[in-house]
Amino acid sequence: MKMAQLSAVSDTPIATIKFYQRENLLPVGERTGPNQARYDSTHLRRIRLVRGLIDVGGLSVAAARAVIEAIDSELPLSETFGVAQRSVSDLLDPAGIDAGALARVDAIMAGWCVSADNPGRLAAASVLETFDEIGHVDHRGWFAAYASAALLVAEADLDEVDALPDREAKAETVVVGTVLGDALFSGLRRAAQEHVSALRYPATHPNPARVTEPPEE
């Protein structure tokens, strides 16, 4: 496959493909001459991965490069998890986070075994701090529901990774699952909000909304 075809089939401008190569998001093609190279399905797949991470997952180019390097590396899987996790959240200075908010996060995650510098823990604390500053307090265990849900999802994530055969597949699923999983959940959550709201307040949904087929079992 030549450049023009790769561009056509991936629906990505040639200039952008060249940019991704410069940024080490995409390997250069197999050289067949001084100004000729050939591309194959691995390049196509990589372009789709990059665009998925950037467009759907919302990663920056730099973050996408970091997770792609983690997939390609031979690092242990737990390291890959760490890279993926850091890629989806800007790095927070642990010192800059309110101790009270951290304590509340830890209360919500009661019984969990999580290292002190886990980026998710710090990110959650800074969210709680923000809720606090705006004057929103969790009276009724609102946030605890988030923790139960997060645990449910994390179990499913690990189940999925465990079921895969080799490191390469596991690593890519860890990254893709971490990045796209956030996007998937937030989409489903918004749909669920409409569903729950429609159930509770039928009056404000006068025109019957779409109902998906209930499972037939």
Added chain:
Amino acid sequence: MKMAQLSAVSDTPIATIKFYQRENLLPVGERTGPNQARYDSTHLRRIRLVRGLIDVGGLSVAAARAVIEAIDSELPLSETFGVAQRSVSDLLDPAGIDAGALARVDAIMAGWCVSADNPGRLAAASVLETFDEIGHVDHRGWFAAYASAALLVAEADLDEVDALPDREAKAETVVVGTVLGDALFSGLRRAAQEHVSALRYPATHPNPARVTEPPEE
């Protein structure tokens, strides 16, 4: 309170406060003279809300303006929900989404009552499409776990809003909950991944990670 104090107490540069005023994210102060104005705690609160939406929630300035206008308006709560939902996801063209991916989302959301153009439904479908293009298929009900978790969270969100007294409080919670809720969940999810992973593979976590206090009941 004068500009310098507002800047100091909100930890936001004067130039940035002026920028927010220009962008209609923040009302101008109460005028006390041709070139003097006074600010109060509502301005401080608003600055914190704006910074929370932008820094923690990751909204653009334009999206932050949209949701703030929705809070201030007298629109029915269901409209406010819609504005908040659209603010967290770039608008997707329903025509550009793979029908197969949409069908799979609908299968995951079996029995839910959701309108066809719900932005969350479309966003989830485009995530599934991306999973597909990269060659990740959901064999074992991975995504169904996301849907159950999303339902759990949506119930909690609605519970929280229902418990509030007036429209103003409900509207702000809808917006803040939608925007910051995504960030909170993804943080907790990442912490939960470490927890689950530590439970399943103690060997790769040689140094005992932090364990939060289990509930004492």
Added chain:
DNA sequence: CTGGTATAGACAGTAAAGCTATCCGATAGC
């Protein structure tokens, strides 16, 4: 074998977003 198109690689240019800095005339408070 020849001319139009494609190619790799280097590098400059662009557009949007989100601030940030400077200037101006006026005024507040000592």
Added chain:
DNA sequence: GCTATCGGATAGCTTTACTGTCTATACCAG
């Protein structure tokens, strides 16, 4: 009166993610 600060307007800056242009080849249809 003097100096710091004010509101308001406008211009400039920095980063990010491309996009376009240029050059020297190389492929390929006729």
